[in-house]
Amino acid sequence: MKIYNTLTRKKEEFIPLEPGKVKMYACGPTVYNYIHIGNARPICVFDTLRRYLEYRGYQVTFVQNFTDIDDKLIKKANEEGITVKEVAQRYIQEYETDAKGLGVRPATIHPRATENVDMILDTIQTLVDKGYAYAKDGDVYFRSKKFHEYGKLSHQPLEELDAGNRIDVTDSKEDPLDFVLWKGAKPGEPAWESPWGMGRPGWHIECTAMIRRYLGDTIDIHCGGQDLIFPHHENEIAQAECCTGKEYVHYWMHNGYINVDNKKMSKSLGNFFTVREVADKYGYEPIKYMMIQAHYRSPINYSYDIVEQCIASLERLYTCRNNLDFALSNALDHPQGEEEAFLSQVAQRKVQFDQAMDDDLNTADALAAVFELVRDVNTYIQEPHSKASLEQAAQVFDSLTDVLGILYNRKTESLDEEIEALIEQRQQARKARDFKTADAIRDTLKAKGIILEDTPQGVKWRREN
Numbered sequence: 001m002k003i004y005n006t007l008t009r010k011k012e013e014f015i016p017l018e019p020g021k022v023k024m025y026a027c028g029p030t031v032y033n034y035i036h037i038g039n040a041r042p043i044c045v046f047d048t049l050r051r052y053l054e055y056r057g058y059q060v061t062f063v064q065n066f067t068d069i070d071d072k073l074i075k076k077a078n079e080e081g082i083t084v085k086e087v088a089q090r091y092i093q094e095y096e097t098d099a100k101g102l103g104v105r106p107a108t109i110h111p112r113a114t115e116n117v118d119m120i121l122d123t124i125q126t127l128v129d130k131g132y133a134y135a136k137d138g139d140v141y142f143r144s145k146k147f148h149e150y151g152k153l154s155h156q157p158l159e160e161l162d163a164g165n166r167i168d169v170t171d172s173k174e175d176p177l178d179f180v181l182w183k184g185a186k187p188g189e190p191a192w193e194s195p196w197g198m199g200r201p202g203w204h205i206e207c208t209a210m211i212r213r214y215l216g217d218t219i220d221i222h223c224g225g226q227d228l229i230f231p232h233h234e235n236e237i238a239q240a241e242c243c244t245g246k247e248y249v250h251y252w253m254h255n256g257y258i259n260v261d262n263k264k265m266s267k268s269l270g271n272f273f274t275v276r277e278v279a280d281k282y283g284y285e286p287i288k289y290m291m292i293q294a295h296y297r298s299p300i301n302y303s304y305d306i307v308e309q310c311i312a313s314l315e316r317l318y319t320c321r322n323n324l325d326f327a328l329s330n331a332l333d334h335p336q337g338e339e340e341a342f343l344s345q346v347a348q349r350k351v352q353f354d355q356a357m358d359d360d361l362n363t364a365d366a367l368a369a370v371f372e373l374v375r376d377v378n379t380y381i382q383e384p385h386s387k388a389s390l391e392q393a394a395q396v397f398d399s400l401t402d403v404l405g406i407l408y409n410r411k412t413e414s415l416d417e418e419i420e421a422l423i424e425q426r427q428q429a430r431k432a433r434d435f436k437t438a439d440a441i442r443d444t445l446k447a448k449g450i451i452l453e454d455t456p457q458g459v460k461w462r463r464e465n
Contacts, residue, residue: 001056001358003221004297006229006252007153011360014251016220022053022060023215027207027224027232028110030067031091032076034274035098037287037302038225038258038265044291045255045361046223047104048405052357055403063214064107065207066092068114069200074189084190088112098275101284103408111210113201117192119209120201123243124181124194132242136172138184138197144177147238153252154230161230179235181205204235208248211240222249226256253361256299265302273302285409286310292363292404313371317407320374323381324394331387339389342380346393349373353400363404370400419450423459426452 002011016022026046029035035043050062068088077084092112099106113120124140127133133142144150144158151158161177182205185191185198192200201209211219217240224233233252240248257264260271278287289310294300349369356365377393401407426441442452452459 002360003251003253004360005250006254007249009155012251014220016058017218017250020057020059022058022221023219024050024053024060024062024221024223025207025211025215025219026062026064026107026222027228028064028066028107029091029095030070030072031088031095032070032072033091034094034276036265036272036274037260037278040098040102040275040287041258041291041296041300042223042225042255043099043104044102044288044405045296045363046253048292048363048403049221049223049253049361050105051403051405052361055399060108061215062107063109063111063210065210066095066110066112067203067206068092068112069190070203078188085114088114094276098279098284101279102275102288103285103405104288105405109214111214113206113210114190116206116210116213117201119213120205121182121192121194123205123209123212123239126243127181127239130242132239133181134174135182135196138199139172139180140182140196141173141178142181142235142239142242143174144179144235144238145175147242149241150177150238151234153234153237156230179204179231181239204232205239207232208236208240208243211248212244217244217246217248219249221251221253223253223255226254229254253296255296259299259301261303262301278302278307282307282311285314285406289314289406292406293367295360295362295364297360314406316374317370317401318410320377321394321397321401321407321410324377324390324397327381327385328387328390328394330384331390332384333387335386335389336384338380339386342376342385343389343392345376346373346396349376350396350400353403357403366400366404370397370404373397373400419445419448423452427459 001014003014004011024046026042029039050060053060066088069084073084073087077087080087096106124133127142128135128140131143132146133140135141151161158177180202182194182196182199183202184196185200190200191198211222222233222236237248259265260269260273263269263271265271265273275284275287286307287310290300290302290306293310293313349372352369352372353366356362356369359365373393373396377397380393381390398407422441422445426438426445429435429437429441445452
């Protein structure tokens with residue numbers, strides 16, 4: 001498997017630190033509001049990465065944090081007259097609702113920043129002791145220029161970094177590039193005791209401390225949105241490698257942006273949408289599909305037309321899988337001689353899928369392989385075939401769609417005894433060539449919302465939309 005490493009700007013063969021095991025971290029949400037569709041992309045993409053690594057046989061320890069102390073949470077708490085902890089707990093629960101709706105599995109560990117203040121303080125103290133950090137007026141700052149490789153992830157030389165635009169400049173800093181590790185307490189804010197007085201963590205140090213605690217000094221994969229490369233991930237590298245003296249991350253993965261109707265999403269443009277808003281209108285699964293139908297590093301566009309296309313694509317997949325179930329219910333006991341060629345096609349689609357995913361998680365080409373499998377299956381099931389061949393096709397189909405995290409809303413519908421009896425009566429009438437009675441029963445069923453379709457394999461039914 002090859003991964004595009006943001007650090008080296010090239011695809012590299014994935015070789016884990018420990019054979020058969022992967023330590024993986026993704027930056028999670030700041031829990032002061034509902035997640036928006038931009039947040040949803042890394043959540044969906046890196047859930048797919050985790051699923052694929054497990055599909056390949058790796059034991060994955062996946063950590064995704066919650067930032068539960070931040071200026072935005074404090075502002076929200078003050079506006080609503082509640083505690084920061086209450087704000088965080090509410091929106092962690094809302095995140096979990098959205099993640100479940102998107103078919104995203106919980107991480108192995110979901111740590112909260114406020115639960116790891118001891119490790120944050122230990123990391124900061126180590127940096128102070130080594131001369132990489134300094135305290136001033138209750139704040140603690142990191143000396144960016146003391147880390148000679150600062151800028152290696154964003155590939156920006158120090159002299160080109162825009163201190164005035166992207167970095168908070170204060171009189172307390174020795175240098176404009178320095179960034180805060182610990183913020184001195186302000187009235188009315190949550191605060192913890194520290195060697196530098198009461199205060200709270202800076203944002204960048206939180207992830208470094210949680211990675212140290214839950215995954216160790218060096219991890220395999222660190223992922224997040226492209227907007228986190230600088231300064232967040234750049235600062236993580238600096239403080240972590242200065243603290244431990246070891247390489248922090250082997251592979252950095254970053255997903256591309258989401259535009260809305262071909263414009264950058266922003267509240268000021270009025271094109272800012274939460275996942276909940278979109279899901280209320282279209283459902284969650286079309287959002288999930290939209291996030292994986294393009295390569296994760298490519299920008300994607302959100303629009304009504306694209307969501308409609310995603311809905312149509314999902315319907316094709318669901319229809320194929322339901323048709324497979326129907327074919328299985330009418331399968332033959334013995335092979336008919338055509339199974340070998342079909343199973344060879346099925347195996348080839350799996351190879352195509354694996355090759356696409358091995359090429360830097362190319363979910364777009366992986367989906368193409370799934371749709372070729374759909375075409376193969378739809379052609380094959382036009383005639384009855386052996387149960388064994390159909391079961392193998394269903395197993396491959398389910399395995400590949402599970403890796404992509406889609407088709408998780410499949411339902412096995414059943415009919416009540418009265419409806420089943422009517423369908424059977426119609427079948428008997430057709431065998432007796434009593435088409436008048438058969439048509440009358442069909443009309444009766446249609447009035448009850450049951451639509452019938454006669455196929456070479458037998459009668460199929462579905463509920464009218």
